Amino acid sequence: MWVYTPCVMRRFALLFTVSLCLHAQEALPPWSRGMLDIHQISTGRGNAAFFRFPDGTTLLVDAGAAANGMELANAEPRPNATRTPGAWIARYITNAMAPDPPRLDYALITHFHPDHMGGVTPASAASKSGAYKLTGITEVGELIPIGTLIDRGTAFLPPPDDAMWKNYRAFIAEQKMTYAPIRAGRADQIVLRRDAGAFPSFEVRNVAANGIVWTGTGHETRTIFPPLDSITVAEDKPNENMCSIGLRIRYGKFDFFTGGDMPGIPDAGGPDWHSVETAVANAIGPTDVHVVNHHGSISPASPHFLATLRSAVMILPAWSPTHPSQDSLKRMLTQRLYPGPHDVFAVTMREPAKLSIGARVEQMKSTHGHIVVRVSPGGEQYKVFVLDDTSETANVVATFGPYTAQ
Numbered sequence: 001m002w003v004y005t006p007c008v009m010r011r012f013a014l015l016f017t018v019s020l021c022l023h024a025q026e027a028l029p030p031w032s033r034g035m036l037d038i039h040q041i042s043t044g045r046g047n048a049a050f051f052r053f054p055d056g057t058t059l060l061v062d063a064g065a066a067a068n069g070m071e072l073a074n075a076e077p078r079p080n081a082t083r084t085p086g087a088w089i090a091r092y093i094t095n096a097m098a099p100d101p102p103r104l105d106y107a108l109i110t111h112f113h114p115d116h117m118g119g120v121t122p123a124s125a126a127s128k129s130g131a132y133k134l135t136g137i138t139e140v141g142e143l144i145p146i147g148t149l150i151d152r153g154t155a156f157l158p159p160p161d162d163a164m165w166k167n168y169r170a171f172i173a174e175q176k177m178t179y180a181p182i183r184a185g186r187a188d189q190i191v192l193r194r195d196a197g198a199f200p201s202f203e204v205r206n207v208a209a210n211g212i213v214w215t216g217t218g219h220e221t222r223t224i225f226p227p228l229d230s231i232t233v234a235e236d237k238p239n240e241n242m243c244s245i246g247l248r249i250r251y252g253k254f255d256f257f258t259g260g261d262m263p264g265i266p267d268a269g270g271p272d273w274h275s276v277e278t279a280v281a282n283a284i285g286p287t288d289v290h291v292v293n294h295h296g297s298i299s300p301a302s303p304h305f306l307a308t309l310r311s312a313v314m315i316l317p318a319w320s321p322t323h324p325s326q327d328s329l330k331r332m333l334t335q336r337l338y339p340g341p342h343d344v345f346a347v348t349m350r351e352p353a354k355l356s357i358g359a360r361v362e363q364m365k366s367t368h369g370h371i372v373v374r375v376s377p378g379g380e381q382y383k384v385f386v387l388d389d390t391s392e393t394a395n396v397v398a399t400f401g402p403y404t405a406q
Contacts, residue, residue: 025395028385031096034377036202036251040291040315041092042347042370042389044078045085046115046136047317049258049291050093054202054251054377055195058097059106060146061247061258063089065136066319067119067164078348078368078389086118086139091392092370093144102144105193108182109137109151110260111244112158112165115319120163132170146177150189153181155210156243182245184212185221190247201252201379208246208259208280211238216283224279226271235270241294242276248284252379253405255287257309261294264302281308286406288382289313289373292332292344296324301331312341312403313384315371316364321352326360333363343400345371345384370394379405 031037031052041048046064053059065085077085094102109117118136125134132138141149149172158165172179183189183206190204207214211225231237244260257280264277272278277293277300287309293300296316301324314332318324324332324346333342349367361367370387383401387394 025388025397027393028372028387028396030098031374034199036249036254036373036375036379037096038249038256038289038373038375039092039096040317040347040371041089042078042319042368043085043088044076044319044348046319047110047260047295048085048089050089050096051249052096053192054199055192057105057191057193058093058103059108059190059204060089060093060104060137060140061108062110062116062260063107063118063137063140064113064115064319065118065139066115067121067135079392080390084135084139086134086136087143090140090143092394093140095392095394103147104140104144105147106190107137107141107146107149108190108245108247109149110246110258111152111240112168113240113261114164116260117164117168120167127171127174129174131174132167135164135167138167138171141171141175141177146175147193148178148180149175150180150182150245152209152243152245156238156240158240182206182209184209185214185219187219199251201250203248203250205248205250205284206245207248207257207283208244208262208276210243211276213246213276213279214283216285222279224273224276226273236274242274244276244293246276246280248287250379251375254289254375254379254382255284255406256289256373257284257287258291259293261300263294263299264305265299267299275302275304277302277305281305284309286310288403288405289315292316292324292328295320296328296332297322298325298328301328303331303337306331307337310338310340310406312343312406313373313400314342314344315373316344316346316349318346318350318353319348321350323349323353324357326357329357329360329364333360341403343384345369345386347371348389365400366398369397375405376402381405
């Protein structure tokens with residue numbers, strides 16, 4: 001436990017406390033056995049989340065490094081431009097695990113887009129072996145050993161000549177690690193590696209991938225995509241975002257969900273099955289914390305998804321000037337879908353997005369910083385920490401909670 005001096009304290013009727021540290025900042029207290037730590041890392045270039053499970057098993061979900069193009073306008077890197085996103089992710093993990101040596105028992109790529117796995121540019125450095133370029137997950141894997149790498153497999157693949165895809169496959173071929181495609185519906189693929197018997201209430205469930213969605217019963221799944229030869233309109237065919245992996249992490253009463261870029265509200269005239277969020281929500285039900293799908297763009301955070309999950313905390317992995325859309329943030333914040341906290345924490349919200357959204361930004365709990373969810377041993381309660389993403393020290397700038405798990 002530590003003390004903030006000075007701090008402003010406000011107690012809400014909804015049984016949680018907010019501590020905003022106005023001057024003195026302290027480092028996040030270290031993880032200890034029995035805790036579940038979830039770190040949504042801010043790099044300004046895409047998604048990356050580091051997990052430390054109750055027994056010390058580690059998982060990285062995504063390692064984004066958006067390459068180039070107009071999406072990088074007004075998107076300065078965090079903490080700064082002295083290192084690449086992959087290098088910053090590796091350093092963050094190293095610091096979070098200190099004094100233990102950094103390691104990743106698992107790394108998982110939700111889908112094959114640069115802001116989730118790393119794009120290749122002419123400036124990308126070569127690996128030590130020269131077999132592949134360093135970007136996103138390939139750079140993290142060069143710096144920190146990965147035990148098992150999981151992705152969405154071989155369905156609906158990118159074009160074979162895609163530079164990012166070729167680089168990723170070269171990385172897999174070169175590295176000495178286990179590779180496995182995701183097995184949707186299973187809860188025995190990502191498991192506690194060090195002391196599973198001590199934490200029987202902990203589980204990682206593979207909820208969705210490639211249109212295959214867990215039903216909520218046993219390991220049963222169903223396919224929500226129709227046969228490809230029955231789709232006559234080209235733009236209706238499954239796209240990369242629809243194929244995103246979704247994971248539910250459960251620890252006692254605490255539930256967490258992350259789902260890459262899976263869509264919620266179909267485009268005008270699109271088929272209902274485009275809403276992957278609907279099938280996922282029906283399977284997982286109430287959830288304490290979730291990562292907002294597709295950075296809070298136009299289609300995610302559908303009313304059905306939000307009302308079914310009823311999350312007290314939503315982590316918004318924004319990094320582009322278009323994240324989030326006005327409508328999706330409005331849906332996240334409205335009390336009309338469900339009562340209780342609707343606490344939204346953005347990783348890197350750009351000034352153009354703030355100006356576009358206007359006063360509703362003031363309803364958010366934070367608009368930039370690494371977001372850490374720390375679940376207490378047993379999963380009864382959790383806190384949310386906002387860490388400074390402008391410095392590698394990543395000191396705590398605000399604390400929210402404790403929240404009580406549903």
